[in-house]
Amino acid sequence: MWVQLRCGLEPKALAALAVILVVGAGFAAQHFWAGRPQSVSAPALIQQGSAQAGSGPVAASGSETSDAEPAPAPSPGSPPADARQAARIVVDVSGKVRHPAVLKLPAGSRVADAIEAAGGVRPGTDMTGLNRARVLTDGEQVVVGGPAAPVPSGIGAGAGPGAGSGVPVGPISLNSATAEQLETLPGVGPVLAQHIIGHRTQNGGFRSVDELRDVNGIGDRRFEDLRNLVRP
Numbered sequence: 345m346w347v348q349l350r351c352g353l354e355p356k357a358l359a360a361l362a363v364i365l366v367v368g369a370g371f372a373a374q375h376f377w378a379g380r381p382q383s384v385s386a387p388a389l390i391q392q393g394s395a396q397a398g399s400g401p402v403a404a405s406g407s408e409t410s411d412a413e414p415a416p417a418p419s420p421g422s423p424p425a426d427a428r429q430a431a432r433i434v435v436d437v438s439g440k441v442r443h444p445a446v447l448k449l450p451a452g453s454r455v456a457d458a459i460e461a462a463g464g465v466r467p468g469t470d471m472t473g474l475n476r477a478r479v480l481t482d483g484e485q486v487v488v489g490g491p492a493a494p495v496p497s498g499i500g501a502g503a504g505p506g507a508g509s510g511v512p513v514g515p516i517s518l519n520s521a522t523a524e525q526l527e528t529l530p531g532v533g534p535v536l537a538q539h540i541i542g543h544r545t546q547n548g549g550f551r552s553v554d555e556l557r558d559v560n561g562i563g564d565r566r567f568e569d570l571r572n573l574v575r576p
Contacts, residue, residue: 459488518575
């Protein structure tokens with residue numbers, strides 16, 4: 345009333361002026377409230393264990409990459425992986441095995457590995473005289489269940505031709521024959537049989553019959569007597 349009487353304002357103009365003042369006061373109060381200082385909490389630290397347990401992209405991003413362990417380096421002197429895979433030998437596995445075949449095996453494989461790769465031996469196969477721990481050589485032939493041990497004289501007489509003669513049927517394998525089997529060969533005694541076994545042990549077996557000449561105690565004449573009676 346005092347403003348209306350003092351300034352000579354009409355009621356409508358006074359009401360409009362009051363509305364403007366109220367709105368202005370509201371904007372001022374809102375601006376003051378929005379600009380007040382506020383406290384900000386620090387972000388939580390990420391533990392190393394949780395970062396490693398996270399997904400692949402998170403664990404590999406930022407500074408977390410430096411915590412990852414590097415891939416183990418190959419030991420000094422070890423051949424590359426490609427060279428190890430390329431070192432293979434070829435052997436012929438025949439005889440009384442389930443799957444006779446020419447096989448490719450890793451270098452350093454033994455006779456037992458070749459037999460297993462060929463499916464194993466057939467039931468009832470006599471493994472006597474076969475050195476399954478011998479290291480194989482490239483191009484070697486492994487005959488499983490080869491010539492049987494000779495029948496002693498005087499036993500099984502009349503059982504058929506050759507029974508009790510002491511002569512084995514078929515050539516003897518130089519790589520698998522025992523000392524007793526080698527002694528059945530003409531001119532081969534216990535000492536020479538041990539020389540043959542020692543030679544195949546030192547050289548990783550016989551690759552051909554001609555290598556029999558290198559055995560101590562076997563000359564040209566004795567070699568001619570043995571060459572048709574033995575095989576690698």
